[in-house]
Amino acid sequence: MIRHCVFVKFRSDVGADERAAIYAGLGALVGQIEGLLSADFGPNISPEGRSQGFNDGFIMDFADEAARDRYLPHPAHKAAGSRLVAALEGGRDGLIVFDLKVGA
Numbered sequence: 001m002i003r004h005c006v007f008v009k010f011r012s013d014v015g016a017d018e019r020a021a022i023y024a025g026l027g028a029l030v031g032q033i034e035g036l037l038s039a040d041f042g043p044n045i046s047p048e049g050r051s052q053g054f055n056d057g058f059i060m061d062f063a064d065e066a067a068r069d070r071y072l073p074h075p076a077h078k079a080a081g082s083r084l085v086a087a088l089e090g091g092r093d094g095l096i097v098f099d100l101k102v103g104a
Contacts, residue, residue: 001037001103002062004071007044007054009094014087019056022087025080026058033074035067036060053089054096068099 010019023041030036041058044051062068071077088094 001101002065002068003100003102004060004062004068005057005098005100006059007051007057007096007098008084009053009089010056010087011089011094018087022080022084023058025083026060029071029074029076029080030060032076033067033071035063036071037063065101 027039039060
């Protein structure tokens with residue numbers, strides 16, 4: 001399984017309702033893109049103070065690398081991703097993507 005971790009810096013003018021709508025759009029991809037198993041979203045709740053301004057994020061689980069690779073160019077992902085990037089501080093510079101291979 002591939003765990004797709006995305007950490008973001010929303011612009012200060014992007015409110016909770018817009019963040020929720022962005023996450024809802026990304027969450028709607030589950031079931032729409034084969035092999036996208038789940039998606040969880042929310043603010044960073046770590047007490048360590050090491051987020052470097054990346055105070056929100058999400059994790060998507062894919063069945064395998066092939067599923068992740070189908071997701072990346074998918075038009076629905078491109079549309080949802082564009083809305084996300086438009087809401088970030090610095091556009092694409094306002095996100096970090098980190099994929100992990102988990103499980104056996």
